[in-house]
Amino acid sequence: MKVIIINGFGNVGKDFFISKVQEKIENIYNISTIDPIKESCKVLGIEINKNNTKDREMLHLYKKWWVENFNGSFNYIVGKVEEIREENQDAIIFLHSREISEITMFKSLFDAKTLLIKEVNKESNECDQLKNQIKDYDYDIIIENDFNNLTGLDKEVERFVALL
Numbered sequence: 001m002k003v004i005i006i007n008g009f010g011n012v013g014k015d016f017f018i019s020k021v022q023e024k025i026e027n028i029y030n031i032s033t034i035d036p037i038k039e040s041c042k043v044l045g046i047e048i049n050k051n052n053t054k055d056r057e058m059l060h061l062y063k064k065w066w067v068e069n070f071n072g073s074f075n076y077i078v079g080k081v082e083e084i085r086e087e088n089q090d091a092i093i094f095l096h097s098r099e100i101s102e103i104t105m106f107k108s109l110f111d112a113k114t115l116l117i118k119e120v121n122k123e124s125n126e127c128d129q130l131k132n133q134i135k136d137y138d139y140d141i142i143i144e145n146d147f148n149n150l151t152g153l154d155k156e157v158e159r160f161v162a163l164l
Contacts (some may be wrong), residue, residue: 008118067102
């Protein structure tokens with residue numbers, strides 16, 4: 001099993017990149033530290049617009065409260081990774097995480113690699129706290145997203161798959 005901690009500004013193409021990797025290799029899983037927060041919002045009838053800065057900030061604050069009071073991200077991710085490991089020893093797990101403290105902890109715990117998807121010439125709609133969290137980390141792998149150029153994307157996917 002391999003864990004890849006993936007990060008990048010919102011709507012930069014992280015899931016699209018993962019879908020392209022999935023076309024090349026099997027056993028891909030895609031999980032995020034924010035999944036339980038988004039799910040609880042749905043249960044509560046709260047509609048989240050991922051393109052809205054205020055909604056993204058609310059998710060960030062809600063997750064921060066969940067982590068500080070219940071160790072939420074850690075418990076959720078450890079449980080999910082264990083569940084996946086039991087199901088598939090050859091799994092490659094893409095783990096979306098934003099906060100540097102979490103990235104550092106999960107990198108050590110799972111002997112993971114870190115991956116930043118960075119879009120060329122695009123402004124972020126992240127709240128300021130998340131902008132700094134995303135930028136201020138030394139990632140193992142950086143993919144510069146010019147996904148309008150699909151040939152370039154295919155080359156980046158091939159390069160990434162070779163690193164696995």
